[in-house]
Amino acid sequence: MLAYLLTDEAFAVAALNYQREGVTRFGHWYFLGAGLALWTSWQVSTAVGIFLGAQVPEAWGLDFTLPLTFIALVVPALKDKAGIVTALTASLAALLFFGLPYKFGLIAAAALAIAAGMWMETRE
């Protein structure tokens, strides 16, 4: 059931909570709560989107809220050098690898950044 509720945002919120609180007995409930809240608002907004979506002009650039949301989630999670190195590496690599097909650039950039973060962690 938790797997069904696993979306990008649920992952982000839940993973950051595990990091804050450690893996506790109640961590799963946090995930379930976040997942259910997101799932519900997702369904409702999809319905709203179907009826209103076509009427919102593209020029408003509402798609820009996606990177903004992710920025709001990532930045507070950067608490040490290793985390910052990970974020910078991922950003740079993702820009360089952007042309690769099938979102492979995203995966490569993330893998590279995780390695960089771990390397930085052992140096600290």
Next chain:
Amino acid sequence: MNLWIVMLVVGLFTFLTRWSFLALLERIPLPAAFHRALRFVPIAVLSAIIAPEIGYLDNMLFLSPQNPRLLAGIVATLVAYFTKNVVWTIVAGMMFFWVLEFWLSSVAK
């Protein structure tokens, strides 16, 4: 009718790809390095999604002060850093983005 079957099957597949990992990882012990790496996964993946969203426009690299998404992204990063508040970050980023868009388009023409 056919559409419903397709939707159900695709839904089942995306569910299985997510569930299989959770179900397997419960049973298989993982090396310590793997656990160390996990901490960096959300940061790495989200950053790798953000950067091209704000650094590219219409599939072209666009790293310049003329790019409203890039500037608004930087402002949002600062707001996120100082407030640690999701709503403020989105509101400030979006406001700044709209002002820039409006200003840049009126200057350019």
